[in-house]
Amino acid sequence: MNTFTCRRVTACLVFVLLSGAFSAEVTAAEPFGWRVGPTAWSFKEFTFFEAIDKTASIGMSCIEAFEGQPVMPDSDAKITPDLPDDIHAQIRAKLEQAKVALTSIYIHDIPGDEAGCRRVFEFVKKLGAAIIVSEPAPEALDMVEHCCNEYAIRVALHNHPEGRSRYWHPDEVMRVCAGRGPRIGACGDTGHWIRSGLNPAEMFRILGKRLLTVHLKDLDAPAMEARDVPWGQGCGDLESALRVLVELRITPALFGIEYEADWENNLLQIEACGKWFTETATKLAAEVNREDPLFVGWAAADITPPRPVALVGQYGTRISEGALDPLTLTALVLETRGPEQQHGQAVLISCDLCFVDRSIVDRLRAVLRERLPELDARNLVISATHTHDGPGLDDATFEGVYDTSGAPDVMSASEYGAFFVDKAAGAVAEAWAGRAPAGMSWALGHAVVGINRRVQYFDGSTVMYGDTSRPDFKSFEGSADPGLPLLFFWTPEKTLTGVVVNLPCPSQETESLMQLSADFWHETRQELKRRLGDDVFVLAQCAAAGDISPHRTFRKAAEEAMLQRKGVTCRQEIARRIANAVDEVLPGAEANITYALPLRHVILDLDLPEKEPPSPPFVKTDSVHPAEFHALRIGDIAMATFPFEYYLDYSLRIQARARAILTFTVQLANGQSGYLPTAEAIQGGGYSAENYLVTPEGGQQIVDETVATLNALWP
Structure with a gap:
């Protein structure tokens, strides 16, 4: 059993708080x-209505009820x-009048029989x-x-x-x-953990995401009679416990102040608990928001295979007949250097490939751990x-x-993997x-490149690249998204070193060639370098675009005619649109460079629900038990990654709910x-x-987990 050593805080708090003085702090979002x-329960000597009034009187707006408390005086x-x-x-009217929300209710036991269990849930549903x-x-837990x-109500085991x-x-x-x-x-x-000799911080870590709500208490000793x-005045080391929740990105429904002393006159103590909580949470948030000097490094490599290869992306076998244009890998290293060796x-890395298997990621990390031990390879x-x-x-x-x-001269996929x-x-x-030392700025441009490739008919059916001239079209x-999130990186002298271009469209304009090709990203890099400088790096990201393509399925004749009038290919036209979008926002980006910023990087391993029976695509896929996701805060912007061809609608849900001013999805x-x-x-x-492989429920799970993780980086 864990043993818990008392760490008594000797500083005392003088109770000179005026009733209601805490109101402005608590009614604002913590x-x-x-x-x-x-x-x-802190007001168990009073009625529930009186408990609501006491809660409102100190400016707090949440309460947990308990079974058996009298509802109101004279009743x-x-x-x-x-x-x-x-x-x-x-009860509902009283809560609304007092502007107090009922988050939860303590009911000691829930019967395991269906009738008894439903009776409890119906009651709680009516309470709200x-x-x-x-x-x-x-x-009883199955029922x-x-x-x-069925009732969309959670149960927290106390x-x-x-x-x-x-x-x-x-x-x-x-x-x-x-x-x-x-x-x-x-x-x-x-x-109760403290009374049992258990450390609250360690217990929070054990529970992790299972922690739904908290009864937060501090005691004067780790003993049953405490x-x-x-x-903050007892031996519970509650600040360390809250730090664990910040680290694990856990947001309980309520930090309940359950003050089991001075039953008839404990309002000032409860108010003091709330004040300590806000001050401590604000302190922890300041640490998360800390801005540290930024350091940046760039590199690029030609990853064009030296021998013929099987081209990936179509069902049929295609053996490459040379290269139409080179395949490029671009690497960007970001680091912030804070006090006490706290580095973000x-x-x-972006590469002109169809995808990168998890096995290759693991091999690359192993090499990097050996070559660059000071780099945490998980941050790749x-x-x-x-x-x-x-x-x-x-x-x-x-296979x-x-x-x-x-x-016979073909380079196998694994041979190329080693080369890569x-x-x-x-x-x-x-x-x-x-x-x-470097600076960063962000911008949001607009370039119409990708459109939804799934054509829908009146009978409810959908066909990829379907015929839009049909009468039942x-x-x-x-959705489609013309937004173009951009990150610019600069020297201290404001010389541009590189740009990250986050485009919600795969590079598949000429996708059935017999030659190696980066597709439209080749022309796009050329055009951006022509305008920005040949030594400027371009890191291309494919944002969530599982149902998006650059291929037009309507107005095709007009689109083709316009390309002919301009004397350009479709790939060149895409490059021009992206470069124009960058040009348009570049002056504003240059005027808003920051050289110190928060860099926070969280890695999520999520176990996701699979389709039953499974029906994977024609190539072997990576396991989703677990799948790896990354959530980053880079200054004002967020970035979230997924190992899927992730449908755009999921990305829109994430972007809409994220607190960051701009969210990149990859x-x-x-x-x-x-x-x-x-x-x-x-x-x-x-x-x-x-x-x-993964069901839409899993897709939404990714949305919810990603949003919660990103938003925890913006406290």
């Missing part, structure tokens, strides 16, 4: 989206499942609470979870001290939650522009797909060695696990919505 408020009604509808209405804090028997899902609760230790909570969905979790009561004291790191983000005219990297991915037996890893490692090492299934990064279509796409059918 850092990290945290909410703090009393549990009604026999108590908060129980037998509460009549008119009393429910009065989103969480039940309870201690049901483990054998409890069934009702959780701990009392050792000997008084089966859930006294988080290990037992995690055991009974194993294999269950996210609506079953924990309410961590720090006071007494509550205002937060990110390594962004490598993505592909998704050209269909480049080689593969691992024979196992294409039985491409027949190269008639071409060597080139990529060299580029990262060069960029790492070239780190220098209805529309395009999903698909086919650090692996390739096929398409991830939306539910609407699956209903319509057709290519890219029939052969996939």
Whole structure:
């Protein structure tokens, strides 16, 4: 068992707070989206209505109820499942009048029989609470979870001290939650952990994402007979506990102030707890927002294979007949250097390939760990522009797909993979060695390049690149995004060194060639270098675009005629549009350079639900147990990566909900696990919505986890 050593805070807090003085601080959103408020148990000597009034009087706007408390003065009604509808209405009216939200309710037991369980959930639904804090028997949890899902109400398993609760230790909570969905979790009561000799910070770490809500307490000693004291004055080391939640990016529904002392006169102590909480959360947020000097290094490498290869992206075998244009890898190293050797790191790599297998990412990381031990190789983000005219990297991915037996000089995918890893490692090492003080600015341009490629008909069916001249043509299934997020990097003398171009469209304008080609990114790099300078690096990212293509499926004759009038190819036209967008925003970017910024890099390993039965694409995909995702804060902008051909609608959900002023999404990064279509796409059918690995529920899970992780970086 963990032992807990008392760390008593000797500084005392003088209770001279005026009632209501805390109001402005608490009614505003707390850092990290945290909410703090009393549990009604702190006011158990009073009615629930009086508890609401006390909560409002100190400017707090959240409360947790408990079963059995009298509802109001001069009434026999108590908060129980037998509460009549008119009393429910009065409770809701009282909460609304006081501007206090009911986040949760403590109900000690939830029956395991269906009728009894439903009775509890119906009661809580009428009250409007989103969480039940309870201690049901483990054998009741199947029915409890069934009702959780049906009523969309979560259940948080509460701990009392050792000997008084089966859930006294988080290990037992995690055991009974194993294999269950996210609506079953924990309410961590720090006071009871302290009484049991457990360290709250360590217990939060054990619970992780299972922590749904908190009863936060501080005690004067780690003993059963210990007494509550205002937060920060006891031995609970609550600041360290909150640091764990920041690190794990956990936002409980409520930090409940459950003050079990001075029952009839504890309002000032509760107010003091809230003040300490806001001050501590603000301090932790300032650390997350810390701006440190930026250092940047660039490098590029020609990754064109030296021998013929099987070209990846189509069903049929194509053996390359030379190169139409070179394949390029671009590496960007970002580092901030803060106090006490606190360094932020990110390594962004883009390459003119169809995708990069997870096996190759792992091999590259192993090489980098040996060559650059000071670099955390987990901070590597490598993505592909998704050209269909480049080689593969691992024979196992294409087993039985491409027949190269008639071409003895062909370079196998695994041979090219070794060549690629060597080139990529060299580029990262060069960029790492070239780190220098730098500035960054962002901009949002606009360039119409990609459109939705899924054509929808009136019968509900969808066909990729379908015929839009049919009389039953209805529309395009999903969205398109003309936005062009851009990152510019500068020397201290304001000389531009490179640009990151985040385009929601794969590089597939000429996707069925017999030659190696970077597709339109070759012309785009040429045009940008012509305008910006030949020594400026261009790092191309394919934003989420699983249902997007540069191919036009309507107005095709007009589009072709316009290209002929201009005397350009479609690839050249795309390059011109992107370069024009960069030109338009460049002056504003140059006027808004920052040389010190927050650089935060979080890596998520998510276990995702698969389709049953699975129907993967025609090549072997990487496992999604787990799949790797990255969430970055680079100054004012956010970046999120996915190892899928991720449908654009998911990206729009992330961008709309993220707190950052601008969010970059990057698909086919650090692996390739096929398409991830939306539910609407699956209903319509057709290519890219029939052969996939992860369900739309998994797609939304990625959205929710990504948004929560990114927003925690903007407390």
